Amino acid sequence: MKQINHWLDGGAVAGTGDRRLPVWDPATGEQQAEVVAATPAEVRAAVRSAKAAQPAWRAASMSRRAEVMFRFRELVEANRKEIAALLAAEHGKTVADALGEVARGLENVEFAAAAPALLKGGYTEQASTGVDVYSIRQPLGVVAGITPFNFPAMVPMWMFCTALVAGNTFVLKPSEKDPSASLLLADLLRQAGLPAGALNVVQGDREAVEALLADPDIAAISFVGSTPVARFVYETGTRAGKRVQALGGAKNHMVVLPDADVPIAADAAVSAGFGSAGERCMAVSVVVAVGSVAEPLVAAIADRIGRITVGPASDPDAQMGPLITREHRDRVSAYLDQSGGQVVVDGRTAPACRGSGFFLGASLVDKVATDSPYYTDEIFGPVLSVVRVDTYDEALQLVNSNPYGNGAAIFTRDGGAARRFQYDAVCGMVGVNVPIPVPVAYYSFGGWKASLFGDLHMYGPEGLQFYTRTKVVTARWPDPATSVVDLGFPKVR
Numbered sequence: 001m002k003q004i005n006h007w008l009d010g011g012a013v014a015g016t017g018d019r020r021l022p023v024w025d026p027a028t029g030e031q032q033a034e035v036v037a038a039t040p041a042e043v044r045a046a047v048r049s050a051k052a053a054q055p056a057w058r059a060a061s062m063s064r065r066a067e068v069m070f071r072f073r074e075l076v077e078a079n080r081k082e083i084a085a086l087l088a089a090e091h092g093k094t095v096a097d098a099l100g101e102v103a104r105g106l107e108n109v110e111f112a113a114a115a116p117a118l119l120k121g122g123y124t125e126q127a128s129t130g131v132d133v134y135s136i137r138q139p140l141g142v143v144a145g146i147t148p149f150n151f152p153a154m155v156p157m158w159m160f161c162t163a164l165v166a167g168n169t170f171v172l173k174p175s176e177k178d179p180s181a182s183l184l185l186a187d188l189l190r191q192a193g194l195p196a197g198a199l200n201v202v203q204g205d206r207e208a209v210e211a212l213l214a215d216p217d218i219a220a221i222s223f224v225g226s227t228p229v230a231r232f233v234y235e236t237g238t239r240a241g242k243r244v245q246a247l248g249g250a251k252n253h254m255v256v257l258p259d260a261d262v263p264i265a266a267d268a269a270v271s272a273g274f275g276s277a278g279e280r281c282m283a284v285s286v287v288v289a290v291g292s293v294a295e296p297l298v299a300a301i302a303d304r305i306g307r308i309t310v311g312p313a314s315d316p317d318a319q320m321g322p323l324i325t326r327e328h329r330d331r332v333s334a335y336l337d338q339s340g341g342q343v344v345v346d347g348r349t350a351p352a353c354r355g356s357g358f359f360l361g362a363s364l365v366d367k368v369a370t371d372s373p374y375y376t377d378e379i380f381g382p383v384l385s386v387v388r389v390d391t392y393d394e395a396l397q398l399v400n401s402n403p404y405g406n407g408a409a410i411f412t413r414d415g416g417a418a419r420r421f422q423y424d425a426v427c428g429m430v431g432v433n434v435p436i437p438v439p440v441a442y443y444s445f446g447g448w449k450a451s452l453f454g455d456l457h458m459y460g461p462e463g464l465q466f467y468t469r470t471k472v473v474t475a476r477w478p479d480p481a482t483s484v485v486d487l488g489f490p491k492v493r
């Protein structure tokens with residue numbers, strides 16, 4: 001059985017632990033590789049290596065660090081088909097979807113290459129007579145990233161590009177379910193000129209995460225995954241004195257007002273509900289149909305679902321692939337037996353479900369009750385719920401009382417209603433006639449409420465803030481003409 005390596009000191013290293021974790025081929029249901037889970041000693045070695053590499057990497061000029069990002073960008077671009085093939089093989093997403101993931105990851109590399117402009121400090125000349133004050137941004141040291149299965153290339157790129165260009169070194173713990181893309185990215189960074197040890201990858205699961213959380217040499221942790229683990233990582237990490245940003249799960253609402261263009265809204269709901277088989281933290285999982293739009297909208301969505309081709313990434317016609325594991329597929333499909341909604345389309349009847357892969361077709365559940373598991377749970381699969389309400393205010397109340405607050409979208413032709421929604425919605429990212437409002441890389445990504453623990457969102461300007469700390473220098477060059485003994489509290493003169 002193929003074994004997935006760690007990445008240490010600039011090269012691949014085989015694990016020595018005795019716990020083996022399966023990597024499935026979700027399209028066939030066969031095991032394709034195994035991860036030898038990192039032991040606490042291996043995690044410690046990765047952190048030690050990153051710590052040893054950090055002073056020299058920090059001392060590398062800003063231009064040199066940006067140059068590595070420029071070269072990395074070219075290498076990712078040149079290898080995007082290979083990266084996408086790895087994502088498709090281990091995650092199961094279609095090649096087109098995987099190429100989209102690589103493209104969105106590349107935005108973060110480009111942002112990092114231009115980061116010197118944002119890492120500038122401030123300067124005040126003559127803050128007091130003969131005294132200048134300036135601020136500088138310095139890296140934190142060794143930082144760690146813990147990432148989920150659903151974006152095995154993009155989410156690590158959200159983190160390590162920004163962290164590295166700011167002068168930190170990085171230890172990545174990717175998802176054990178699709179770990180190979182992280183190794184290819186680490187190798188491309190090596191080829192781009194990143195020094196050995198500046199990025200290490202430890203493969204594994206909870207045990208590796210706990211070792212990172214306990215390691216005194218890790219200054220900060222970026223986490224993306226489910227809400228219970230995000231909360232655990234945030235609480236444990238901050239208790240240990242680390243800076244932590246922990247992004248959690250979601251239940252994203254798409255509000256459709258009666259004046260919306262029904263075909264456009266239906267296209268958007270189907271794309272955002274079933275792209276990547278619904279395994280996106282920004283997937284639309286609830287359509288909130290307001291008033292008279294419900295009947296035509298449900299019919300239009302059902303019609304489009306009937307035309308989705310479900311199949312393996314090797315099928316160029318496939319628009320939707322399998323789920324990540326059999327266990328997850330069974331958990332998602334079990335929702336379709338729940339009460340609390342009317343199943344309009346049952347994805348279990350899709351032809352792809354007859355094989356041994358982890359497939360489930362797109363499913364639509366109408367008239368969902370807000371106290372049913374369809375609504376209360378993050379299903380994280382191709383099950384789209386429709387909740388019918390009478391008014392905009394009821395729709396807004398649903399968005400705002402939901403415990404999650406990642407993204408929400410409104411579909412309408414009424415600019416005033418859209419503006420009101422943007423103002424009122426209690427969530428981190430809002431789409432106006434855009435169903436998956438993932439911000440471009442020069443903004444930052446993050447939800448509110450149970451979708452994010454911590455203070456700063458990920459990547460973009462807030463990412464740079466997260467991975468640096470500010471030092472303020474107050475300086476006076478010796479001038480005998482202004483030097484006096486003064487025991488009073490220093491004040492500006």
Ligand code: NAD
Nearest residue numbers: 147148149174175205206209225226229247248249250281
């Ligand atoms: P997960 O929480 O199971 O795993 C995330 C990471 O944490 C993995 O690296 C995993 O090995 C590790 N982990 C798992 N259980 C752990 C435990 N008990 N203790 C310590 N570490 C543990 O998430 P997943 O299933 O890989 O990803 C899907 C989830 O991620 C969904 O909830 C989705 O909404 C969320 N997600 C959120 C965002 C966002 O930006 N908010 C983005 C992508 C995914």
